[in-house]
Amino acid sequence: MRVPLAIILTLIAGVVTLAAQTRYTGPRTADGKPDLNGIWQAMNTADWDLLPHAAAQGPVLALGAAGAQPPGLGVVEGDDIPYLPAATAKKKLNGAHWLTEDPEVKCFLPGVPRATYMPYPFQIVQTPSNVLIAYQFASAVRSIPLKARPGESPADSWMGDSYGHWEGDTLVVDVKGFTDTTWFSRAGDFHSDELHVVERYTPLSHDAIQYEATIEDPQTFSRPWKISMPLYRHLEKNAQLLEFKCVEFVEELMYGPLRKQSSK
Amino acid sequence: MIRAYIALLLLASLPLAAQTPARTAPATKTWKQGKTPDGQPDIQGVWVNFDSTPFERAAASATGTSAAPASGNQNALLFADRAPKVQQRPSMVVDPPDGRVPLTPWAEQQRDYDLSHVQDSWEYNTTWERCITRGIPAAIFPAGYNNGYQILQTPGQVVILYEMIHEARIIPVDGRPHLPAALRQWNGDPRGHWEGNTLVVETTNFNGKGMIATNAASARIRSVPETENAHIVERFTRVDENTINYEVTIDDPKVASAPWKVAMPLARDDSYKIYEYMCHEANRDYMEITLGGGRLKEKTDAAAGRK
Numbered sequence: 001m002r003v004p005l006a007i008i009l010t011l012i013a014g015v016v017t018l019a020a021q022t023r024y025t026g027p028r029t030a031d032g033k034p035d036l037n038g039i040w041q042a043m044n045t046a047d048w049d050l051l052p053h054a055a056a057q058g059p060v061l062a063l064g065a066a067g068a069q070p071p072g073l074g075v076v077e078g079d080d081i082p083y084l085p086a087a088t089a090k091k092k093l094n095g096a097h098w099l100t101e102d103p104e105v106k107c108f109l110p111g112v113p114r115a116t117y118m119p120y121p122f123q124i125v126q127t128p129s130n131v132l133i134a135y136q137f138a139s140a141v142r143s144i145p146l147k148a149r150p151g152e153s154p155a156d157s158w159m160g161d162s163y164g165h166w167e168g169d170t171l172v173v174d175v176k177g178f179t180d181t182t183w184f185s186r187a188g189d190f191h192s193d194e195l196h197v198v199e200r201y202t203p204l205s206h207d208a209i210q211y212e213a214t215i216e217d218p219q220t221f222s223r224p225w226k227i228s229m230p231l232y233r234h235l236e237k238n239a240q241l242l243e244f245k246c247v248e249f250v251e252e253l254m255y256g257p258l259r260k261q262s263s264k
Numbered sequence: 265m266i267r268a269y270i271a272l273l274l275l276a277s278l279p280l281a282a283q284t285p286a287r288t289a290p291a292t293k294t295w296k297q298g299k300t301p302d303g304q305p306d307i308q309g310v311w312v313n314f315d316s317t318p319f320e321r322a323a324a325s326a327t328g329t330s331a332a333p334a335s336g337n338q339n340a341l342l343f344a345d346r347a348p349k350v351q352q353r354p355s356m357v358v359d360p361p362d363g364r365v366p367l368t369p370w371a372e373q374q375r376d377y378d379l380s381h382v383q384d385s386w387e388y389n390t391t392w393e394r395c396i397t398r399g400i401p402a403a404i405f406p407a408g409y410n411n412g413y414q415i416l417q418t419p420g421q422v423v424i425l426y427e428m429i430h431e432a433r434i435i436p437v438d439g440r441p442h443l444p445a446a447l448r449q450w451n452g453d454p455r456g457h458w459e460g461n462t463l464v465v466e467t468t469n470f471n472g473k474g475m476i477a478t479n480a481a482s483a484r485i486r487s488v489p490e491t492e493n494a495h496i497v498e499r500f501t502r503v504d505e506n507t508i509n510y511e512v513t514i515d516d517p518k519v520a521s522a523p524w525k526v527a528m529p530l531a532r533d534d535s536y537k538i539y540e541y542m543c544h545e546a547n548r549d550y551m552e553i554t555l556g557g558g559r560l561k562e563k564t565d566a567a568a569g570r571k
Contacts, residue, residue, distance in 0.1 A: 029301075029418075030301030103545075108544065125423045125432075134423075134434065138544075139432070143425055154539075159540055240434070240443075241434055242449065247395055255386055255548075255551045258558075260562070
């Protein structure tokens with residue numbers, strides 16, 4: 001029997017890919033899964049811009065160097081976000097007005113995958129039937145049942161409706177049921193309520209996770225696209241997720257003109 | 265909050281019979297407290313407390329001088345999500361025995377001042393209306409809706425997801441010390457330990473900006489401040505398959521002349537789905553109505569004064 005060359009090459013490529021992946025040898029939970037419990041954080045500048053970018057002047061003069069945009073290599077596979085033509089224009093407009101338009105500035109729930117790579121830690125709480133992710137920013141939280149999605153999400157939400165399962169040592173989380181209100185970055189990357197995100201958390205060691213998110217939204221993008229980055233464990237012995245309840249930092253900004261003048 | 269407001273408006277027209285408190289299912293005699301793999305008593309699951317019990321008992325002699333609403337069974341009508349699941353009791357407050365929180369005059373003054381200035385600035389509104397937090401322990405006091413709590417346990421910690429204002433409270437049970445005294449938070453710093461089958465959680469390090477209770481169901485206690493010296497001890501005891509007995513002792517000498525205690529059951533409800541309690545994201549309307557209404561009144565008052 002002749003086997004097409006393409007299939008042979010695909011098989012070889014698959015074997016090579018498997019061999020190149022480091023098998024997780026770290027601690028496991030009682031049910032035999034890699035132990036992802038702990039406090040994690042990305043170490044990149046994707047929250048500023050998902051694509052490769054040089055350092056740049058920030059929009060608030062008074063903040064000087066402290067408010068400048070740090071440089072970054074980018075986290076998008078192929079360095080291209082496949083916006084549809086109309087969406088390209090909106091993204092540019094968003095980016096030009098991020099200080100007034102970005103939901104992050106208003107302390108709104110950050111959405112997925114942005115919550116993962118904001119410059120704040122998050123904590124994974126992993127049980128055999130449920131994974132909870134508590135983010136420091138705005139006390140955002142996701143409770144992820146490890147079971148098949150029972151059907152359409154009953155209501156759209158800022159953090160989406162998440163269901164997870166394990167593929168070998170990789171935790172795969174399927175997220176949909178989003179509102180169209182969150183962004184992906186300060187550069188103005190955005191989406192519609194047809195957003196569908198598939199996240200993959202693959203432990204590289206006990207202290208590092210390779211994170212991937214495939215982003216699909218036919219209203220906004222011409223094809224699915226992918227971001228990836230390592231996440232790092234907080235190793236401080238006394239590490240704990242502290243509060244960043246940012247509502248109180250934006251009330252004057254959002255409601256200042258509404259307050260009684262003599263109440264200041 | 266908008267969604268919930270609408271639900272409340274709709275509910276106002278429902279017949280009372282639909283909300284009659286039901287008895288909890290009798291405890292299963294064969295039930296035994298299970299353990300997690302690391303040996304903690306297992307209290308995991310989704311728990312609810314749609315509980316129409318009044319927060320306090322009515323005062324023996326009501327003088328009617330307070331700006332705060334009198335305590336009473338006002339919340340029986342307020343459950344937008346589902347009917348109460350637990351037996352109604354005389355009051356949530358079980359100690360002192362008269363079911364009344366021994367508030368200090370200072371606490372009552374603070375509360376009355378804030379409640380009568382809500383139209384001046386967000387700062388006088390409760391931390392719930394500001395969408396910051398319902399606070400600890402108030403996050404577990406029943407409100408009109410979204411009374412869901414998911415408990416998860418992993419080695420060394422118990423985690424409670426409070427549905428309302430989406431907060432995950434991570435409680436170390438690994439013996440670690442409290443945060444340094446200089447580090448203070450809205451919900452303080454919880455540390456837990458197990459006493460037999462009871463989870464005891466001690467919370468300190470409050471920032472002094474929060475409140476003992478924020479919801480209308482707490483009646484007279486709503487908007488009472490919680491100071492930096494608040495010392496909160498909660499006890500979670502699972503007594504059968506479907507019930508956790510919850511107790512909290514609140515010690516905050518500037519606010520109440522003696523420690524006082526609230527007790528209530530939490531009912532397990534696997535069918536209950538916890539929704540995202542989007543709050544701050546849609547709170548502009550509330551602020552426009554409350555503060556904007558205040559500014560409008562100033563204008564009309566000034567115009568009337570000029571005439």
